[in-house]
Amino acid sequence: MFRRLIIIWLVVIPVTLFAQKEQQLIHVRFENLPATAVCDSLSRLSGIRVFCNPDWLGVRKVTIIADSISVADAFAKVIEDTGLTISNWQGNLVILPGVGLPAGLPKYTTKVPAADTSAPDNNAVTESEEKYLTGRRADVMQTLRIGKSGGSPTGRAKVQGRIFDEETGEPIPGATVFIAETKTGSVSDLNGFFAITLKPGNYNASFEYLGYAKKKYLLDVMSDGSFTVRLQKAVIQMKEVVVYGDRQVNLKTKDPGLDKIAMKAIKELPMMMGERDILKISGLMPGIVTAGEGSAGLNVRGGGSDQNAFYINKIPIYNTSHLFGFFPAFNSDIIRDFSIYKGYIPAQFGGRLSSVFNIVSRQGNRKRFMIHGGLSPVAGNLVIEGPLKKDTCSVLLSARSTYSDWILGRVKDPDIRNSSASFNDFSAAINYDLHKSQLSLFAYHSNDSFRFSELNEYKYSNNGMSLGFSHSYSNMLRGEFSLVASQYSFSTIDKQMASSAYSHAYDLGHYETRADFTHRLGEKHSIEYGAGFVLYQLARGTVSPYGEQSLRNIVELGNEQGSEASAYLSDSYELNTWLTITAGLRYAVYAPLGPQTVYTYFDNTPSDIRYIEDTLHFAKNKPVIWYHEPDIRAAVNLTTDANGSVKIAFNQMHQNLFMLSPTVTIAPNTQWKLADYHITPSRSNQVSVGVFRNLPVSGLEASAEIYYKNIQGFPEFRDGADFLNQPLVESSVLQGKQNSWGLEFFLKRSLHKLDGWISYTYSRSKVKVDGGEAWNRINNGEIYPANYDIPHVLNIVLNYHFTRRITFSSVVVYQSGKPVTYPVSVYYVNGLPVLDYSSRNAYRIPDYFRTDCSLTFEGNLKKKKLLHNSLVLSLYNAFGRDNAYSVYFTTENGKIKSYQYSVIGVPILTATWQFKLGNYASE
């Protein structure tokens, strides 16, 4: 008995010591040094002896810059991608080619009858024990056994996996799975599920997601089965892995033109008045341009701001910003995943010509209650989340509100002092996880109210709710069913001129139901299919005179209804290790519905009351006209080598809902309008080719993409169109062609004290409206630049990490000025003045250039603590440049004066305090 104890003591102590040594954090700075030298140095720093044949390391150069990195991680980096492994031998490290030394006796789990319990049981092993058992030793991978031995008669095993956040228990959507042997991969869906088909055997599988530590397992696949993986948030010393995760996304699974933005990247960037804006940050990516301060729009690849779809948990958001674009309409703290599709758009999406912005919120912590929030000079926000039933049901509540009026009240100008601006938004998510089935409910509300002295009042709000049910029918088939309702409304009162004052209210409803299935058919073959139905209800409102003195006529813009039924099928096939082809077809049938009164016009005449031929009346819910819209989508992904890939995509889209926004106004009351009897849906075709390349040694990630997109049926306001007084939209709108093309460059550096990215885009967007007659031409039928033709866009984002806790960030934005139509002179015909305008969009407003910087101080980085807080000082428009948002003209005493209108013409310094329960990494 006594002897046995001693033996245990003898074995345990050195290993514990070793484990401590191996886990100790060290500060290292190796730049491009020989691997052997780095090993020596690490050995000296840590006191661990290292055995290695220097020939195996060869002339390999290593770069590791870290303020605190564990010795194990540092060694892992030294041998990364060399095929070598590190083994622990009696407290020393041995670097060997191949699988390394066996760590001891194989771990035999007793035969697991069920399919899915190979995941480590959290209760049985504490975190430190687990670390001790599996260690950070690169060679010792945990084995996940899947299925029963001899259970796969077909020679194929269908494996379903699910990825969770270790800490919060939430499923992780969008995480990537990569099987090294087959060089195949998969991406987890909204509920963390993914499916792969493998021959029985052993595989090295890696699982990663932005902001999480990469995890590797040995999969022992025996037959059909399922398993779960828990990823840990990348705690600070593992930050580099985040970058690798990103890189893998970029290379292995990135669709052409898909951008993913890590929430962590957002946290460090300078903020406008302390509010993080995920949309503004997406405007720093190549091919995406922010329409300007004070404007909510984004222009993606030369498309209009109405050509982008925004979804948050499947709820379409029709106005994505607060205060005309200064703040995003949703709290960035609740966002889990943010994807932008601008090249290849998966067949499940439709309805917009240029892009899809898909936001998935977090589901809430399933382990414990959390509170986090932030305070800035204009707004405060709070997020509460936690389990209603541990590991099964979670809730997440977020609220945000402004208190900006106190700033306005301090301004001397009485017009401003008497103004008010406020916004708020709320969201709530409840998720219930029944293992095979998941139920989710998400509700969202945002509200804006703005009054500018006695001149203008403007209110708008978004409301939305989505109910989702998803179910795994088998390891290979998952289905998801959703009910979605979304509503956007605004009301405006314009009192600038008593004689033309008006009020107008507008309301748009979107009701949708859909079913989506992902089906893994084989090892290299998967399909997605589904169907959906959308009902649009628009109450376009009435422009009414406001006040006694208003001479304006009542203009009833009327109500509209439309329905869209769609079905899609998308097939993805890995022809071989370097070639994957995805092809999809989406078929939508759209019909505007009655009640509606439609005028028909004589053939070949303008759609004008002078030429009305007949009046058609459509009863309630009767289709006015049918439009059939097949969309073809295809993508080819060629892996050229371990660090590079080429992606080619063809993408076809349709759009039935337009935003009527004139070129010259900055009016916020631009309306959505459905395609109708006269205005047909517009259609786009896009071809894009992208080359993606990683340069692992320098930590650089580079891509170049080229695209060409043409749009038919692009609606534009005709010359002389009256924006407010014309209820017959067909009289004001002509449809033509829009062509856009561009070149996008992106260079990102990670892994360094100084990191960030540079993106440069050259793009053009041109419109031609020429129906062959004077009345159906715009700009005399000649090609003219689109309202958002912005040739040059350069964005530079730089972060300098002084220490892990202090980061300096700066953003530089340059854009060519937007095209504009200027009045250029006045002349007189028969004594009447005529304003001579330039041809359409022949001039440009001045170029836009802005520099922001910020300094972030994180609280201490202890892993176990109650409250983490951070302070962000940000300076917006550091050089105080007077960037023109627009140039406009007014008549004063019979003369026309021109003014430049800049939204922010001075530097704005803000301090924001953020707090949350838990450590730095917890969300």
Place this chain on the structure above:
Amino acid sequence: MLFLPLVLLSACIKSYEPVIRPADKGKYVVSGDVTDAGGQQQVNVSVTSALDDPGFIPVSGCIVVISDDNGHEFLMADAGNGNYYCTIEPQYLKPGVSFKVSVHTPDGTDIVSDYDKMPACPPIDSVYYFREDVPTNNADIFEKGIQFFVNLNGADSDSRYYRWEAVETWEYHARYPIEWWYDGVIHHVYPPDSTRMVCWTTSLVKNIYTLSTKNLSHNSYKKFPLHFVDNKTTKLAYGYSLLVNQYAMSEQAYNYWEQLKANSIKLDNLYEKQPVSIRGNLHNITDPSLAVMGNFSAVAVKSRRFFIRKVANLELDFSDYCDPMRLERGLAELSPIDYPAYLMDAINGYSNVQLSPYCVDCLSLGGTNVKPDFWPN
């Protein structure tokens, strides 16, 4: 329009001078036409003015020639202020003849228009009105008045492009004759002067009425709406005469008018309409890269006059602007700025009631007291 920026910082709006390209500044403007009515033809030559200093900038000293495609040339006389006139005899103004104008400016620039073919204009089929109540912003109140319409019947014509002009003339009255007036001393006119009690005003309705029948099955149109006359003015009180001019023109000239119509400036709000850059048929042949504004066209015109003495079923509700005012302190209240001050007649002399000029002198509201020759008795 001026939303948040003003809130954040009032200094965000500043004067901005856009750099206007030289080619967009000081363009020549040539406008005019050849009409088949009467003999005198007119062409104007000017240059465009800057936005911040608008004005008519005439160009005098040009050589302006109208020529037709039969080789005839008509030299125009410089009448100053950018106006050029000539008379073309009716035998040259036949349908089917094309005309163009050429201008040689003092700085040596040559401007030429395209040829424009003189069409034939069908006679005006009919002009008529309907009594209408137009809804107003207040659901209970209607604007009462009459809506004019014109019918087109071009069955015998190949013209397809039309424009109408409405010129209205109405009679109006001052309430009293001039009998007593004061300018420091009292004047008595006897017998009272009633020559300024009845006046007529003529005015062009400032709307552009255009129609193309090109794609209509018939070259005719029923009930094309012209203007609306309400009951709030004196227009319909003592007689109303409407002259409708119907112009036939080429497709090009029609398109020019369509653009002018779309461009029409709303001075209080430049931002409610999509701007139009208007292009006519004139070319700078000395420097073709420079655009020339305006248009030159050959038009045929037919006219028709329509007279209304009284509109049935329409109550008028107008003011004659005459509001006699009692002088509490007698003539001492009048000062030289009131002179001449008209006084109301009493039984034996004047009374201490002042009459505004509108009460006794219809010319004070513009117009003329000479009865137009087309006015019925």
